[in-house]
Amino acid sequence: MNQIKAYGSHSATEELKPLEISRREVLPKDVQIEILYCGVCHSDIHTARSEWGPAKYPVVPGHEIVGRVTAIGSEVQNFKEGDLVGVGCIVDSCRTCPSCGEGLEQYCENGMTGTYNSPDRISGGHTLGGYSEQIVVDEQYVLRIPTNLDISKVAPLLCAGITTWSPLMHWKVKKGHKVGIIGLGGLGHMGIKFARALGAQVVMITTSPEKGKDAKLLGADEVLLSTDAEMMKAHANSFDFLLNTIPVGHQVNPYIQLLKRDKTMVMVGAIEPIDPLHSGLLVTKRRNIAGSLIGGIKETQEMLDFCGEHNILPEVEMINIQNINEAWDRVVKADIKYRFVIDMQSLKD
Amino acid sequence: MNQIKAYGSHSATEELKPLEISRREVLPKDVQIEILYCGVCHSDIHTARSEWGPAKYPVVPGHEIVGRVTAIGSEVQNFKEGDLVGVGCIVDSCRTCPSCGEGLEQYCENGMTGTYNSPDRISGGHTLGGYSEQIVVDEQYVLRIPTNLDISKVAPLLCAGITTWSPLMHWKVKKGHKVGIIGLGGLGHMGIKFARALGAQVVMITTSPEKGKDAKLLGADEVLLSTDAEMMKAHANSFDFLLNTIPVGHQVNPYIQLLKRDKTMVMVGAIEPIDPLHSGLLVTKRRNIAGSLIGGIKETQEMLDFCGEHNILPEVEMINIQNINEAWDRVVKADIKYRFVIDMQSLKD
Numbered sequence A, B: 001m002n003q004i005k006a007y008g009s010h011s012a013t014e015e016l017k018p019l020e021i022s023r024r025e026v027l028p029k030d031v032q033i034e035i036l037y038c039g040v041c042h043s044d045i046h047t048a049r050s051e052w053g054p055a056k057y058p059v060v061p062g063h064e065i066v067g068r069v070t071a072i073g074s075e076v077q078n079f080k081e082g083d084l085v086g087v088g089c090i091v092d093s094c095r096t097c098p099s100c101g102e103g104l105e106q107y108c109e110n111g112m113t114g115t116y117n118s119p120d121r122i123s124g125g126h127t128l129g130g131y132s133e134q135i136v137v138d139e140q141y142v143l144r145i146p147t148n149l150d151i152s153k154v155a156p157l158l159c160a161g162i163t164t165w166s167p168l169m170h171w172k173v174k175k176g177h178k179v180g181i182i183g184l185g186g187l188g189h190m191g192i193k194f195a196r197a198l199g200a201q202v203v204m205i206t207t208s209p210e211k212g213k214d215a216k217l218l219g220a221d222e223v224l225l226s227t228d229a230e231m232m233k234a235h236a237n238s239f240d241f242l243l244n245t246i247p248v249g250h251q252v253n254p255y256i257q258l259l260k261r262d263k264t265m266v267m268v269g270a271i272e273p274i275d276p277l278h279s280g281l282l283v284t285k286r287r288n289i290a291g292s293l294i295g296g297i298k299e300t301q302e303m304l305d306f307c308g309e310h311n312i313l314p315e316v317e318m319i320n321i322q323n324i325n326e327a328w329d330r331v332v333k334a335d336i337k338y339r340f341v342i343d344m345q346s347l348k349d
Helices: A042-048 A151-158 A160-170 A186-197 A209-218 A229-234 A279-283 A297-310 A321-332 A344-348 B042-048 B151-158 B160-170 B186-197 B209-218 B229-234 B279-283 B297-310 B321-332 B344-348
Strands: A002-008 A017-023 A030-039 A065-072 A084-087 A090-092 A134-138 A178-182 A201-206 A222-225 A239-244 A259-267 A288-291 A316-320 A339-343 B002-008 B017-023 B030-039 B065-072 B084-087 B090-092 B134-138 B178-182 B201-206 B222-225 B239-244 B259-267 B288-291 B316-320 B339-343
Touching (some): A002 A134, A002 A344, A030 A084, A030 A344, A065 A134, A151 A160, A151 A186, A151 A316, A160 A239, A160 A297, A178 A186, A186 A209, A201 A209, A209 A222, A279 B259, A288 B279, A321 A344, A339 A344, B002 B344, B030 B084, B030 B151, B030 B344, B042 B321, B065 B134, B084 B151, B090 B134, B151 B160, B151 B186, B151 B316, B160 B239, B160 B297, B178 B186, B186 B209, B209 B222, B222 B229, B316 B321, B321 B339, B321 B344, B339 B344
Parallel strands (some): A178 A201, A178 A239, A201 A222, B178 B239, B201 B222, B259 B288
Antiparallel strands (some): A030 A339, A065 A084, B030 B065
8 A cells, every 4th residue: 555645534524634545556457647636526525525425534535637657557558657647537337337338437337436435346445536646547447638738727627528528429419509508617618618619509508697708708609698588588499409517406497498309408417306397398399308427438538639639628727735625615606717626736735 | 161060168167068160161182081989188178178278169179080081172182082081189280390391290390280279270260179070181181090990999099199109119119128108098008009019028117006907918018016116126227218108297206217328218198397307317327308299190100000010909988979078077087998989970869
């Protein structure tokens, strides 16, 4: 075992503070990664505070990890020391079920191993995430970062990025489609960038004229204020796809009415009950509501490569690890455009 | 204009009684049909009682119509006097929108003309349905009935049948699929028959052991009691398709958990708000909820032809028109296995 520095917490109520944790030795198929940057995701907070059920403590959050390979196991084939790599939300899965076989490890039928707070298939303990100096991950779950990208901004692609990319791919969004992005935060802002790069006509759907302005700066072609009944009516039955990134329960019926026949609204933010859905709105135009969870490893690599080709990066605000508690307060208040990234060099201070 | 006998009502509260109504003369593309049988659909009741918004009175219900051609217009190409024909829920549509172009008249973007209580594109009044001696319909909306079928039982295929057939086709249900039919009534019992004929493994999902027994007689391979938590757990993540025929708002979350990854539950019964849907159940397996409305004319013909080939017929109870009010009371109490058909000869008594 390998003792390293990290930031984490020992209970649902305490603030994050420096911890010492241990990582496994490098196994034959493992890649050891010095963590350079780690994104801050709202899931980190929900988990550490046991808001999604009781967490296993200590919790060391962080599943948007960018770093450099410092050692490899004897059987590693795809990475070498010095490579720039990423780790997202998944560090292992059963590797035998149909979903794993299809490269959809996020839907592993035996349960994917999350990057933190998951039962660890190898150590038997629970996983500890990227708010730390180093991580050791089986090479099959390690991503390659295109070297032309500004690596200080890449980290959020590994959760916010893939979570919005995967449904755009699965529902085959393409040039000419009218795509609505509902909600502008870490996920929504990536949705705008991706949909635009794919050639879609991108409409930001928001309650806030202020966010509408920001969305245009990010690449939205148009803004639809969901509070404006006239505008909503004018856009009824006109969307080919809706990506709903609102992170909490809400009234979905007004959005469903925006969809053309046979089209889909995908939920990627809320993972809780949503207000009563009017079934008639689905029936009368054969509309669909679906959900989508992050994305598989292969798809995540494809997204990173696409970002390399199109120079797509999240908008980030860099912090030192010592400011993490303040940053979390701001995430809870949605006071961030659009993602915090921790400069993990600060952990050495 | 043509004066004929019918049964209908003049207000939301009165019982159905004999009326005299007028039908248009036979236009060049029209088919005049003597109505032999008409099915009784719960929609008839909702409409006549203004439960779906204020109806236009008089209401003459009935959109499961089987009859014989008694006259044709000068330009009619596909029918001749004496042909056995059917009319379902749609008697006209705009014929120019993309949905009409694709043979999906039920989703006509300018509004399909329902068989009763719809604005009539031709007369300018409102349409009057099949609880009547005769109907005049443009040939494009007339179906051909396979002559080998027992015509006294065919009528419910024209609404209950197509409403369940269309989603089975659209979502490509086929041999080997595990298909759940939720709710056993007019729609559900047709769902069982069609899914079985398509080679699926058919599971009746119901709260009632009694209905479970009936479902097996109708062709279900298995019964899943939704009140039995153990059984529901054993069937979790195992269904390729769910056809939800429950006609009122209800809790859908237990059913969603039955779906495999990427599979769909289609609502065909409830056209009202359903209880709060847990978005997490969609997200974690990329599941879908959709709706589906009856079916287009082409598809309805395909269904009738399929029924002819496989000798599929609804289970019906025959009544005389004079007993319609009593029959409606029984429909409201769900005291019918599974569809009333009115012998329209009784209108002459």
